[in-house]
Amino acid sequence: PQNPFCLTRFLYIKIIMEKRGAADQGTALKDAEKAFKKGEAALKTGLFKWSAKFDEGQMYFEQAAKGFKQAGEKPRAIEAYLRYSACCESLNEMYGAAEGLVEAASMEKDKERAI
Numbered sequence: 001p002q003n004p005f006c007l008t009r010f011l012y013i014k015i016i017m018e019k020r021g022a023a024d025q026g027t028a029l030k031d032a033e034k035a036f037k038k039g040e041a042a043l044k045t046g047l048f049k050w051s052a053k054f055d056e057g058q059m060y061f062e063q064a065a066k067g068f069k070q071a072g073e074k075p076r077a078i079e080a081y082l083r084y085s086a087c088c089e090s091l092n093e094m095y096g097a098a099e100g101l102v103e104a105a106s107m108e109k110d111k112e113r114a115i
Contacts, residue, residue: 034061037078039114043087058087058096065103078104 007078039060065080085100 026071029071029073032064032076032080033071033072035067035077037062038079039064039083039087052090054087054090058084058091058093061087062100065100070108070111072111074107078107081107 037058042056042060043054045052061080061084065077065084068074068077068080081100081104085097085104088094088096088100
């Protein structure tokens with residue numbers, strides 16, 4: 001016969017780990033949203049900011065994409081990876097641009113659309 005204390009303890013630890021995982025996903029999603037907004041802000045121009053800061057946008061969009069991927073938000077992660085790729089291309093960093101496109105394509109469910 002199994003020890004009921006061990007089984008109860010196992011279930012308790014499993015519940016705690018599931019809650020912790022959900023909390024990690026929630027914070028990852030919030031952090032990704034913040035990073036995405038910062039990336040968009042870096043690319044905006046205005047009266048006192050005449051040119052877009054692609055290097056900041058690249059950094060924030062990559063951070064956002066990884067956060068969305070961790071949180072399970074694949075459509076948002078794809079969008080962030082595509083923005084990351086566009087920023088890299090604007091900076092003539094072709095390896096980063098290709099890396100972003102590969103990550104976005106690998107996350108796409110419809111493989112015909114990914115091509």
